Amino acid sequence: MRRIAWRLWLWPGLAAAGAGGGLALFVLFGPPQLLEYSESPEFCVKCHNHEVEGEAFSHHGAHRRKRCIDCHLPNDNLADHFIWKGIDGMSDVAVFYAGMFTDETRLSRHGQHVLQANCIRCHETAVMRIDPKRLCWECHRRVTHKGGALVRVF
Numbered sequence: 001m002r003r004i005a006w007r008l009w010l011w012p013g014l015a016a017a018g019a020g021g022g023l024a025l026f027v028l029f030g031p032p033q034l035l036e037y038s039e040s041p042e043f044c045v046k047c048h049n050h051e052v053e054g055e056a057f058s059h060h061g062a063h064r065r066k067r068c069i070d071c072h073l074p075n076d077n078l079a080d081h082f083i084w085k086g087i088d089g090m091s092d093v094a095v096f097y098a099g100m101f102t103d104e105t106r107l108s109r110h111g112q113h114v115l116q117a118n119c120i121r122c123h124e125t126a127v128m129r130i131d132p133k134r135l136c137w138e139c140h141r142r143v144t145h146k147g148g149a150l151v152r153v154f
Helices: 002-029 032-038 051-059 068-072 078-097 109-122
Strands: none
Touching (some): 002 032, 068 078
């Protein structure tokens, strides 16, 4: 009896594993435009409520040519980058479609760590003598989304 029950699940299990593996391969190695688009600011603002700030951020300041993922995802190695892209992305999708998002977006503890590491990675020579425990955006308020939206009037 046990032997028959095991065989009943073999083919559906193999089919599900194959379909899941095929889907993963398609997402990872499928159309290059899919991966490129999922890392663009246009993709991020579909769910995140930074349309105004993102628009101002992309037109003003030194970071206007940066993508969201350049600051908000780990960029120390490719595996870390894609693991956290999946974790953060699925978390954001769940929060958005559950209706639990707010107008005031806050960085998690992990998000703060990633953002700080990316600031230091890009500006390594400029920050060699600065206290690494101090968060960059405590002083550089205009680099934030809200600060980026402040347009100077002359």
